[in-house]
Amino acid sequence: MVNPINDWLTAKSDFPSWSTDLAEQTLLRHYHNPFLPERVLQNLVILQQLFGHISLPMQEWLSRKSGVHIADLRALISFYLFLEEAKPCRYHLRFADNIIEQHAGVNELIEQVKEKLCGCDCKIETTSCIGLSDHPVSLLVNGFPVTRLTADNVNDFCQLIRRGAPLQDWPRSWFAVNNLIRHKGPLTAYPYQAGQGIAQAKSLSREQIIDLIGDAGLRGMGGAGFPTAFKWHWCEQQNEPIKYIACNADEGEPGTFKDRYYLSQQTDQMIEGMIIAALAVGAVRGFIYLRGEYLYLYQPIEKGLQRWREQGYLNADFDIELHLGAGAYICGEESAMIESLAGKRGIPTPKPPFPGEKGLFDKPTVVNNVETFVAATYILQQGSKAFKSVGTEKSPGSRLHSVSGDCQQPGLYELPQGTPVRELLALCDAKDTLCVQAGGPSGALYLPHQFDTPLDFENPGRGGSVMVFNRSRSLMDITRNFIQFFRHESCGFCTPCRAGTVAMCNLLERYEHQPTLKEQNKSDMIELAQLMQQTSHCGLGKTAGLPILNFLNLVEHHE
Amino acid sequence: MFQLDGNPIAFSKGDSILQAAHKAGYYIPHLCFHPDFKAHGSCRLCVVDVKGKTVSACTQPAEDKLEVYSDTAELRQSRLRLIQLLFAEGNHYCPSCEVSGNCQLQALAYDLGMTHYHYDPFSPLRQQDGSHSQLFIDQDRCIQCDLCGRASQEQDLKSVYLLAGRGQDTHLAFRSHNGQLGSTNASMDDRAAHICPVGCILPKAGNYPDIAGERLYDKIPIHTQGNHRRDEGGQDEP
Amino acid sequence: MNHSVPARKVRVATCSLAGCFGCHMSFLDMDEAIVPLIETIEFDRSPLTDIKTVSQCDIGLVEGGLCNEENREVLHQFRQHCTYLVAVGACAINGGVPAMRNHFSLQECLEESYLNGIGVVDAQIPSDPELPALLPKVTPLQTEVKIDFFLPGCPPPAAAFLELIQAVLENREPQLNYTIRRFD
Numbered sequence: 001m002v003n004p005i006n007d008w009l010t011a012k013s014d015f016p017s018w019s020t021d022l023a024e025q026t027l028l029r030h031y032h033n034p035f036l037p038e039r040v041l042q043n044l045v046i047l048q049q050l051f052g053h054i055s056l057p058m059q060e061w062l063s064r065k066s067g068v069h070i071a072d073l074r075a076l077i078s079f080y081l082f083l084e085e086a087k088p089c090r091y092h093l094r095f096a097d098n099i100i101e102q103h104a105g106v107n108e109l110i111e112q113v114k115e116k117l118c119g120c121d122c123k124i125e126t127t128s129c130i131g132l133s134d135h136p137v138s139l140l141v142n143g144f145p146v147t148r149l150t151a152d153n154v155n156d157f158c159q160l161i162r163r164g165a166p167l168q169d170w171p172r173s174w175f176a177v178n179n180l181i182r183h184k185g186p187l188t189a190y191p192y193q194a195g196q197g198i199a200q201a202k203s204l205s206r207e208q209i210i211d212l213i214g215d216a217g218l219r220g221m222g223g224a225g226f227p228t229a230f231k232w233h234w235c236e237q238q239n240e241p242i243k244y245i246a247c248n249a250d251e252g253e254p255g256t257f258k259d260r261y262y263l264s265q266q267t268d269q270m271i272e273g274m275i276i277a278a279l280a281v282g283a284v285r286g287f288i289y290l291r292g293e294y295l296y297l298y299q300p301i302e303k304g305l306q307r308w309r310e311q312g313y314l315n316a317d318f319d320i321e322l323h324l325g326a327g328a329y330i331c332g333e334e335s336a337m338i339e340s341l342a343g344k345r346g347i348p349t350p351k352p353p354f355p356g357e358k359g360l361f362d363k364p365t366v367v368n369n370v371e372t373f374v375a376a377t378y379i380l381q382q383g384s385k386a387f388k389s390v391g392t393e394k395s396p397g398s399r400l401h402s403v404s405g406d407c408q409q410p411g412l413y414e415l416p417q418g419t420p421v422r423e424l425l426a427l428c429d430a431k432d433t434l435c436v437q438a439g440g441p442s443g444a445l446y447l448p449h450q451f452d453t454p455l456d457f458e459n460p461g462r463g464g465s466v467m468v469f470n471r472s473r474s475l476m477d478i479t480r481n482f483i484q485f486f487r488h489e490s491c492g493f494c495t496p497c498r499a500g501t502v503a504m505c506n507l508l509e510r511y512e513h514q515p516t517l518k519e520q521n522k523s524d525m526i527e528l529a530q531l532m533q534q535t536s537h538c539g540l541g542k543t544a545g546l547p548i549l550n551f552l553n554l555v556e557h558h559e
Numbered sequence: 560m561f562q563l564d565g566n567p568i569a570f571s572k573g574d575s576i577l578q579a580a581h582k583a584g585y586y587i588p589h590l591c592f593h594p595d596f597k598a599h600g601s602c603r604l605c606v607v608d609v610k611g612k613t614v615s616a617c618t619q620p621a622e623d624k625l626e627v628y629s630d631t632a633e634l635r636q637s638r639l640r641l642i643q644l645l646f647a648e649g650n651h652y653c654p655s656c657e658v659s660g661n662c663q664l665q666a667l668a669y670d671l672g673m674t675h676y677h678y679d680p681f682s683p684l685r686q687q688d689g690s691h692s693q694l695f696i697d698q699d700r701c702i703q704c705d706l707c708g709r710a711s712q713e714q715d716l717k718s719v720y721l722l723a724g725r726g727q728d729t730h731l732a733f734r735s736h737n738g739q740l741g742s743t744n745a746s747m748d749d750r751a752a753h754i755c756p757v758g759c760i761l762p763k764a765g766n767y768p769d770i771a772g773e774r775l776y777d778k779i780p781i782h783t784q785g786n787h788r789r790d791e792g793g794q795d796e797p
Numbered sequence: 798m799n800h801s802v803p804a805r806k807v808r809v810a811t812c813s814l815a816g817c818f819g820c821h822m823s824f825l826d827m828d829e830a831i832v833p834l835i836e837t838i839e840f841d842r843s844p845l846t847d848i849k850t851v852s853q854c855d856i857g858l859v860e861g862g863l864c865n866e867e868n869r870e871v872l873h874q875f876r877q878h879c880t881y882l883v884a885v886g887a888c889a890i891n892g893g894v895p896a897m898r899n900h901f902s903l904q905e906c907l908e909e910s911y912l913n914g915i916g917v918v919d920a921q922i923p924s925d926p927e928l929p930a931l932l933p934k935v936t937p938l939q940t941e942v943k944i945d946f947f948l949p950g951c952p953p954p955a956a957a958f959l960e961l962i963q964a965v966l967e968n969r970e971p972q973l974n975y976t977i978r979r980f981d
Contacts, residue, residue, distance in 0.1 A: 071734040075723035328725070345725070350600045350618035492703065492729030494601050499644035502727055503678040510679075510940075520943055524677075531640050534613045535603045652894065653980035654887055654951035660981065669978050675890045675947040679940050682892075682899040771981070780975055 008050040009299050011144045011175075013090045013167040015052035020061055026050055035065045038343040038361070041076055044083050045292070045324045049143060052088025059085075068343075079345040079491075081127065081327030082143070082292045091122035091161050094140040098129040098254035099481040100404045100467055104136030109154055116158040128329060128485055129254035130293040133404035133467070134411045135177065142167055143295045146174050175296070178411075179261045183427055185398040185414030186390065187371070187378055188261075194268050197380035198313060201276045206236055209280040213376060216384035217396035222248055222332075222369030223439055223463035225395070228376065231366055234356040236281040238364035245277045245286040245320075246360060246367045248337060252291055252329035253440030254485060256465035258400040259370040261412050263290070263297050266374055267304035271320065273373025275308070276380055277366055278318045286320035287360070289337050292327050329489035333538050334367040336491065347493045348538035371400060371464070391417035395456035403428045405468035418454040421446050424466060434471045435554065439463035441482035442543035445550035447557060475551055480508060482547035490540065497541030500532045504548060522552060561625035563587075570621040577605050577616035580629075586782045587629050588638055588667055590645075590756050591704035592617040593786075596713050599705050602645070604638050604667065613637075639671045647678040648727070650685070650699035657766040658758035660774025661789045664702060665757075666781040685730065690741025693763055694752055696731065701759040703729050711751035719745045731759065753790050807965060808854040810841040810879060814868040815895040815935055816861025818844070820886040823952035824858070830959055837966060851878045856965055858958075860885045862892040863936050867929035876942040881965060884938045887951040887980065896935040903933050946971055950979040 008026055016022060027034035027043055034043060043062055047054050054077060063070040077083040093113070095106050106126075114124055132138035135147035144167070149157055160170055181188050201209050214229030235243060247270065251259040262270055274286045290298060302322055308314045328346045330336045336346040338360045359365025368376075375397060379387045388396035395417035401424065404410045408429035415424065421436055436446045438461025446453055446461070453459050455466070469478060487501040507528065511521040529545025536542045560567050563580050570579035580587050581594055591602040600618040607616045608628040616629070628634070645664060653659045688696035707720040719740070723732035735742035745752065752760060768789075771777065775789050813821060821844060825831070842851040851857070851871075857879030863869055876882055887893040898906050912920045938944055948957045957977045964971035 069718075069734045070736055071721060071723075071732055071738060074738065075721055075732055078724045078728070080725075345723075350598070350615070352620065488726065490726040492724065492726040495603050495641050495644055495702075498703070498726060498729060499648040499678075499681075502681055503644060503647065506679050506681075517943060527640070531637055535606050535637055535641060537600060537603070537615070646891070650897075650900075651891075652887075652897070654893070656981070665980055668980070669975060672978070674949050674973065674978065675884065675939065675944075676937070677939075680891055680896065680937065682896065682934065684900055778976065 008046050009295070011142060011167045011170075013142060013164075015088050016050070018051060018055060018057055023047060023050070023058070023061065024065075035067075037066055037068050038341075040066050040068045040073065041080075041326070041340065041343040042323060044073065044076055044080075045326050048083050048326070049295070052092075052142070053084050053086060055085065055087070075345060076343075079328065080292075080325075083326050089121050089123040090164065091120070091167070092140075092142050093122060093124045094127040094130075095125070096128070096130040096132065096136075096138050096140075097126040097481075098133065098485070099478050100133040100255060101129075101136045101138065102477070102481060103405065103469075103473060105151070106137045109137050109149055109151070112151075112154055113158060116155070117161055120161055121164075122161055127293075127327065128488060129252065129256070131251060131257040131260045131291070132177065133255050133257060133402065136404075140293065143292075144175060145177060145293075145296060147176060177260070177264075177296075179265050180411060181261070181400075181414060182403075182409055182411045183413040183415060185400075185416065186382070186386065187374055187398060188266070188400065188414045190378060190382055192266075192269060192377075193381065194272065195311070195313065197272050197377045198275050198279070200380045201279045206280050206282065209276065209380070210236060212384050213280070213379060216379045216387040217394075218372065218375055218379060218387070219395065219457050220369060221371035221375065221399055221464060222251075223253070223443075225457035225462050228368060228372055231356055231368070232277060232280050234354075235283075235364045235366045238357060240364050241284075242363045243281055243283040244360045244363055244365040245274050245281070245283045246334075246337065246341065246355075246365055247274055247286065247288040247320075247373055248332060248334065248367055248369050249294070250289050250291040250325050250332040250337060251370070252293075252332045252489075253442065253463050253465060254482075255402060255404050255437070255440050255467040256463055257402040257404075258412060258464045260294065260297070261400060262370045262374050263294065264300060267301055268307075269374040269377045270370050271304055271308050271314075271373075273368075273376040274320060275313055275318065276376050277368065277373065281364070281366055283366065284318060286318065287341050288320060288322045289331065289341060290322060290324055291332075292325045295324065298322065298324060328491075329485075330491040330538075330540055333540060336538070337367065338365065345491070347491050348540075350537070392454065392456055392458070394458055399464055401455070402465040403468065404465070406430060406433070406470035406473070407468045415455070417456040420452050420454050421466075422451040424455065425451065425468065428468065430468045430470070432470045434469045434473055435475070436469070437461070437467040437478070438465070440465050440467075441485055441547055442539070443546075445547075445554065447554060475554055476512060479547050479551040480505075483508060483544070486540065486544035490544070494535075494537035494541060496532045496536045497538075497544060500528055500536075500541065501544050504528055504532075504545060508548065526552060560623060561621055561627060563627045564630050568621075568627075574621045575617050576607060576609070576619050576621050576625075576627055579621045580616065586785065587616050588671070588782070589617060589786065590663055590667065590702060591706060593706055593709075593754065596706065596709040599709065602702065602704055603641055606634060606637060606641075608634065635671065639673055640677065642668050642671055642673060643675075643677040645702050646673075647676045648681045648683065649701065650680075650682065652699075656700070656758050657761055660769065660771060660777050662758060662776075663756035663781065663786050663788075664700075666776035669776065670780045670782055681727070683727065688733070688740050689763075690739040691743075691745060691763075692741065693747045694740060694745060695761045695763050696740055697759055697761060698730055700757045701731050702757055703731075704756060706754045706756060707731070707751045707760055710754040711745075711749065714750040717744060717749065717751070719743045719749070720751060753788060756786065756788075806839040807837055807856060807962065808841050809838050809843070809856045809858065809962075810851045810854045810875065811843040811845070811858040812851075812860065812871055812875065813844065814859060814861035814871060814889070814938075815864035816886065816888045816893075818860070820858075820860040820889075820948075820952040821845075823950075823955055824958045827955035827959060830955070834959070834962065838962060851875055854879045855881065856962070857882045858885050859883065859889055859938060861888045862895055862938065863932060863941060864895055865929040865931050869932070869941060872938060872941055881945040882938075882942065883946045883948060883961060884944045885948045886953055887949065889938050890947055890949055891937050892935045893951065896937075899934045903931055907931075948973070950977075951981050953977075954979065
């Protein structure tokens with residue numbers, strides 16, 4: 001972590017040929033001790049970005065250097081979507097194909113691009129959500145986001161590739177990500193003073209810090225809504241000299257992009273929140289797990305960390321390391337994230353033990369979402385009263401919502417907890433709304449007669465995203481997209497999720513195409529959704545059947 | 560002491576519900592659990608109801624005064640569907656399989672009353688491996704239970720087997736440079752070569768030793784004689 | 798076996814789709830038990846009767862999975878005409894041995910059989926319009942129609958057939974006990 005400016009992070013379309021010197025220099029510039037076994041996943045991510053793929057000689061070299069068996073490296077490569085053995089093309093296009101992008105016409109654009117780029121040195125694929133649903137159609141080109149591709153500019157886009165323009169020379173406008181907040185609130189618009197929250201925390205005992213967070217009623221903003229103070233308290237109580245703080249910046253729930261805002265605009269509040277948490281529980285090291293889709297935010301965050309290092313807030317007693325994911329939604333699940341941080345495949349581990357007791361490297365670990373740390377900083381700076389002055393009794397405070405889909409003003413809205421769906425729809429200027437999906441595919445579907453439902457932790461769909469669908473949309477398309485997403489993202493560990501997500505896709509197809517067996521297929525789908533909910537190993541499998549239940553519910557409602 | 564379907568079960572500290580039940584001679588259906596190795600929790604056949612929640616008995620710690628329900632109509636139905644999913648997602652050709660009659664997956668399916676897959680077969684394309692001189696790998700039958708991986712790591716101290724891939728592509732892999740079993744130091748004498756609950760890891764010679772009717776599970780159901788293999792002598796479970 | 802003679806004989810149709818007729822052989826393998834059965838059942842379309850089209854029946858026993866368009870047509874006819882449709886044997890239930898071709902594309906299978914296979918003379922892929930078109934994948938019956946009962950096994954033991962017919966006579970669900978619930 002010496003030099004925050006890293007070659008491997010620059011956008012490029014010409015990949016250097018394999019060189020052990022270049023690889024070693026790059027890794028050494030990144031870490032003092034790059035070849036610890038737990039670093040192999042990060043090393044693979046860096047090699048992938050640097051050389052465009054991970055060839056057999058690279059695997060052999062890394063295996064020799066790290067002592068990790070080459071078969072384990074291959075196991076990692078076969079798990080993480082963004083790691084590839086095949087020789088790279090000059091341009092690797094990964095179109096986001098979540099339902100918002102589909103409604104914005106991604107399929108048609110892909111067809112056009114395929115036709116126009118026939119014979120070019122490029123690879124065209126799809127991936128789940130890349131956190132840019134407010135900028136559709138969006139895609140990653142060699143890892144970097146291109147936004148707002150439309151029928152009007154697709155020609156220009158293809159021209160760049162046809163003439164082989166080096167990616168670093170493309171006009172910046174192609175990569176423009178707009179983080180404008182359409183409705184500000186306490187978290188996004190208070191007079192933040194860097195370090196003041198830490199000073200406040202240092203004047204308090206550990207217990208007092210946790211009490212303050214508890215008094216504010218802060219709950220996990222990732223979507224689970226678990227009381228933050230309880231997590232911190234539990235970790236604090238563990239009689240262990242080594243504890244960790246982990247920041248979950250792997251927002252992968254399709255339609256969610258609120259953390260993108262914090263990671264790029266309020267990095268300091270997030271880092272300060274992590275330092276406060278470290279003070280509260282006595283942690284010695286922190287980790288930020290940044291999703292691979294947010295590669296372009298790596299450098300700004302690393303620079304942010306560097307600032308805090310220069311000011312002495314991050315030091316030998318507590319420093320923060322930035323990790324990159326590599327295209328696996330499941331790594332947003334905290335135990336899978338912990339596995340991934342330790343350099344393994346992102347398979348959720350059984351609970352108990354919970355991370356607060358036995359987390360990263362078997363040490364007590366606090367895992368919180370980006371926004372939770374931002375809110376913790378707010379609470380330390382502005383006080384718990386200020387935080388809970390808005391929101392509801394059980395869900396105090398406010399939160400940022402990612403709004404996308406059929407509305408005039410998609411984007412970011414900070415609203416008090418408990419704001420009814422209807423109010424948000426009015427703010428974003430949504431018309432003729434058929435339904436709203438809150439909290440992504442694993443969240444909840446709200447119909448017009450439910451639009452008075454408050455968006456808070458007491459109601460389902462708590463992940464901070466709202467996808468709006470108008471009456472021209474087909475519920476079948478939405479549902480199919482959601483369950484295909486889960487099939488694609490299942491880690492494959494447990495039977496009900498690994499096989500159930502596939503069986504569910506098959507059943508929905510049957511439901512669609514076999515009118516004579518509709519009733520049977522319907523009851524099979526309901527039963528399977530319940531089975532997955534009941535018996536799955538982790539939250540992904542437990543919620544993967546929800547879109548089907550929502551769908552059938554709505555179909556009945558309409559009939 | 561905790562209660563399993565009303566029966567008192569004693570346990571030692573650190574026991575899972577399934578371990579304790581197993582020691583006490585009570586059968587909870589399972590496939591990926593083996594008393595000699597660390598729990599995995601992947602097959603989910605051992606799901607039980609505890610405090611209003613369904614959990615895997617092999618990973619859930621036993622606690623004093625816990626009321627655990629295993630033999631309920633609802634759980635039997637869930638287990639039936641789970642085992643049907645396992646059959647549907649692989650390529651299980653029982654009529655020609657070397658371990659038919661001695662297979663734990665098949666035996667548990669019999670015991671759960673399975674007559675058909677219920678779900679459409681996925682017919683996956685899976686890579687086979689015949690590179691080893693004495694062992695054959697038929698991934699069509701693999702249920703991703705990682706028992707071979709655990710046996711190889713914990714007992715053989717070889718770490719030959721591992722799971723790779725993701726989702727539906729999860730598959731058994733082998734720790735060798737070229738990824739083939741034949742290039743590992745796997746041996747017929749390994750515990751891992753004799754742990755597979757299905758017919759994925761097979762000896763190349765000496766298959767079909769028993770005639771139909773005289774195989775392990777032909778007459779006695781798995782809930783009576785437990786999960787074991789014919790080459791283990793059947794002593795590891797009640 | 799104590800058969801109560803029904804007012805009307807139970808009408809049974811049978812057929813073999815992508816199967817080997819082994820299940821039919823097993824059905825006939827019930828030895829002397831077949832004698833009282835003659836009192837209670839009669840056959841409609843079946844290879845045993847040589848009746849070519851199925852009419853209204855109580856039980857339809859279908860062996861084999863679906864590998865071509867004719868299989869689908871026959872299956873739908875059976876579904877239309879049979880009160881209880883029974884998937885008989887491994888192939889009907891999960892595709893069985895014929896489904897092993899699902900690991901290859903249909904074109905690969907045809908080329909291997911008719912163009913590149915050992916000893917092929919005058920190599921050509923049959924294309925007579927009389928031949929039913931092959932389906933891209935071999936699938937079990939339940940992918941196409943509702944199945945009421947399943948008799949697993951390769952083949953199901955004769956006792957399983959007896960139990961099925963007995964159950965229908967007694968208007969109850971068939972109970973395949975442990976020893977006759979076989980997958981092989």
